[in-house]
Amino acid sequence: MTVGDHRTSQGMATLQQIQQAKRMAVLRSIGRWTRCFAVKLVTIASSLGRIQLHRMLPPLNRYAIGKYDENRVGMYDSDLFDNLDNTIDGYGGRRTVHLGIDLSAPVGTPVHAFASGVVHSVGYNPDHGDYGYVIVIEHHLQLLSSSHNNNNNNNNNNQNTTTTRRVWALYGHLDKSTVQRKESSRPGLPIRKGQVIGRLGDIYENGGWLAPHVHFQLSTKPPDQPHDMPGASSVEDRPTALLQYPDPRYVLGPLY
Template sequence: MQTSDFLAELSQLTMGFTPVVDPIYGAEVYRFLDLSTSNTIIDSVDTSSAEAIAVYIDTYLSKTGGKVAYGGYLEKRSIYDRSLYFGTQEIQLKRNIHLGIDIWCPSGTAVLAPVKGRVHSFKDNKNHGDYGPCIVLEHTIKGDSFYTLYGHLSRASISELEIGQEFNAGETIAYLGEPEENGDYAPHLHFQIIKDLQQNEGDYPGVSSLGNLSFYKENCPDPDILLKIESKVKG
């Protein structure tokens, strides 16, 4: 399926704001969070500390009257500098451009399937700064498969999961993990759409280098095409 056709079909799978975490959080309590290198306030935050990041996000939400922070698609971030997992410092090869959307809310929060799908794979990705427990769902549009990825989950979320297990739209598939199990991050969901999974299982790059960005930008479209947070929040 051509990219333009895929995006059009993808957009039609949801008709409005579609939560991917507990629906107790309505769109009115979502607040856009900028964690990019252009946000100079981040320079004063110890991004090597999950606790320091959590304090920064909680303070931001308190000041703005929000309950859930979101954002990050194609955001260039310095937060990945703390982990050797993201590799070289060479500009074209350094992986620091985020390919999904992050939903920041408390550990234990339910994670939902935004559209009907089946479990393709799951894995506990234990590298420092990695996803921790991660689930990949497979979906179909007119006979073609695409995938959604859910990272930074609790280990209990994958303890009894089965390959091929089906979930309807809005069903709980997992719960958010604590820093000690989610890759050492403040609790949040990394949600990503993937057109071609490239034979990965329970994993897929969630951060790109500048040199590979053109491929990943096409293969991993903006997750808001399904969640439609922006249109609801900014009205």
């Protein structure tokens, strides 16, 4: 997958682009249930709308990775990222340092839980620049560590021990199916590793982001607000934020 450089990119959609995406979704919905001649008309209208939207959008990679700990000074033009009075988990101000990993794919791509866990919270964050539909899952990870001991014969032995670590994983910018799934839409429900917990949302439901993607973020403590975490921190808060929100590659593997 392509690893993107989003330090100076524009990520937010305009209101015109959001409205256009909504109209296209309506046309696609009508097209699924209409027959014969009406289907042809809707298909033509949908194609025209898609052409118009693509003319407004910059070229995007269908599958790409957005990096953790990237200072995105040109991307976050929403008031959510530049407001001293708006704090999440204590982080506010001009927030530009990305605290998760973005995985881009086409709208509707299923999103799977990386490990078994329990639903912490699920909901919709509607503000422009926010997560849209989002789910937070609590995981109890088994961590293997090695300890070095000396026995009575002065021989060195390495012993492996297992510890349990609680972490919270946020999956943001999803679609409405995230809050409609009976098996994962309420706090306390068990989640299986690999279970589909939602799908990538379109511009009008993912918080207004041009490229459909899932924002995946880990936290070492539960969010202080339901289904929310600060997706970015200020440069000044970076050392503290990176400790609370560790690199997702610890669980996703070496993506880049």
